[in-house]
Amino acid sequence: MKKEGKIIVGISVGDLNGIGVEIILKTFEDNRMLEFCTPVIFASIKVMSFLKKHHNSKINFNLVSKLDQIQPNKVNVFNVWNEPVNINFGQEDPKVGEYAIKSLRSSVKHLKNNTIDVLVTAPIHKHNIQSVDFKFPGHTDYLNQELEGESLMFMVSNNLRVGLLTDHVPVNEVSSHITEALIFQKVNTVYQSLKQDFCISKPKIAVLGINPHAGDHGVIGKEDDTILKPAIDKIKAEGKLVYGPYSADSFFGSNTYKSFDAILASYHDQGLIPFKTIAFGNGVNFTAGLNKVRTSPDHGTAFEIAGKNSADESSFKEAVFSAIQIYKNRVQYSQYSKNPLKITSK
Missing domain, CATH: 3.40.718.10 (Isopropylmalate Dehydrogenase)
Structure with a gap:
């Protein structure tokens, strides 16, 4: 596990017709967040630029096509797809659900490969994500399949x-x-x-x-x-x-x-x-029991307020902080398990 440097926080965007990207933008408009971590949003620069403009965000994205291109002190966007997405705030749309899963699959792939350290997921709509290729009731069940351990x-x-x-x-x-x-x-x-x-x-x-x-x-x-x-x-x-x-x-x-x-x-x-x-x-939803750290906010897509720029980012911000702290705690626990005298002597 990583021991030095800023923790790389991967972010899946959830349902684009919901409040997910709005709370992501609001969280990282606070530049102090970049002192704690390096965020990587798994989406597309076209979608993120459109939603940035809609929500009057001042964030400047750093577009990357490979994870070794990410920059500290920047909000990085990893391009998962290039085609445009038809966004209709507050609407249930299985096509939009497909992009939520594309974002999730890509972020989990990089989590497994250790190119990101932790994963924070924006809310998905459980009905929209159902397909022939994705038959899970939510994030937890999918992560339980993809990662080692028993999820809780x-x-x-x-x-x-x-x-x-x-x-x-x-x-x-x-x-x-x-x-x-x-x-x-x-x-x-x-x-x-x-x-x-x-x-x-x-x-x-x-x-x-x-x-x-x-x-x-x-x-x-x-x-x-x-x-x-x-x-x-x-x-x-x-x-x-x-x-x-x-x-x-x-x-x-x-x-x-x-x-x-x-x-x-x-x-x-x-x-x-x-x-x-x-x-x-x-509150924060933390998937315990797995070999990787994943958190999310304690709420859903909030279609009723989507696109109105009125969503509260507090829970998402807490999810980022929790992922960072849990990761650090695991590093400390691992070090202690290997050498308890060295840790307790500090």
């Missing part, structure tokens, strides 16, 4: 970190997906991420129940007693500080979440509704 959607904002046992799964299928093996896998992924990505030496993790009131001892479902609790007990026997299952309805409102380094929710909305209620606009 990890929503982070300061000391609030929420992971998911199941992510893009229909609610009526959640219970059937949750097994002892899955619980072990996700808890271990969260545990390792807290150590290497967030520098927490002895992580404390809470697991939320599957059923209302964690099943009320079998009155409202047996899965919490027959699947979650036995798995948690086995993990605790290994020496990990893992607790639960907790009743999800009161867990956040009572501020119990503040006593833990991370929370593992059983399904998507159980974890993301409270997370976004508490941290929306400042």
Whole structure:
């Protein structure tokens, strides 16, 4: 892993009919961002120039056709395609979705080749991206196929970190997906991420129940007693500080979440509704468990405000900062693992 110099942040542009490019432009209009990293946007100079003009951005792009041409202190654009794209803000368009995937595929290719250090993805529209060649419900599943490791959607904002046992799964299928093996896998992924990505030496993790009131001892479902609790007990026997299952309805409102380094929710909305209620606009979606760092903002394409120059870039900017910090933490963790005496003596 890179140890010196500015971190190279690859950026996929997401759905061009959404707010993705707008929040990218607004983030890097602040020249101070270039003190922390060297951005490379995977798109086309024609599209970026058109959207720059539309949003009255003052950024001067550095066009590159090879990654060895990137320049520090510049916003670099890697030309993924040359043909024009018909942009209609706020409209669902599978053709535009194809360009979101072109940007993503190119950026992931360079991430795998180590020509960029981290990846920050602008929002995609999950319906627009579906095709014969791309049948993934989102970024996470695609990255899990392309990169090494076992992915986990990890929503982070300061000391609030929420992971998911199941992510893009229909609610009526959640219970059937949750097994002892899955619980072990996700808890271990969260545990390792807290150590290497967030520098927490002895992580404390809470697991939320599957059923209302964690099943009320079998009155409202047996899965919490027959699947979650036995798995948690086995993990605790290994020496990990893992607790639960907790009743999800009161867990956040009572501020119990503040006593833990991370929370593992059983399904998507159980974890993301409270997370976004508490941290929306400042949260980051981090794909934990993989051998590369990828982050994204905590919101979608926002078609309803696309093209109006009113999007808030705060979450995207946080995603850039988080990717940089997680990368640095991994370098430090790797160095410590190889030579703990040298690191602790500093």
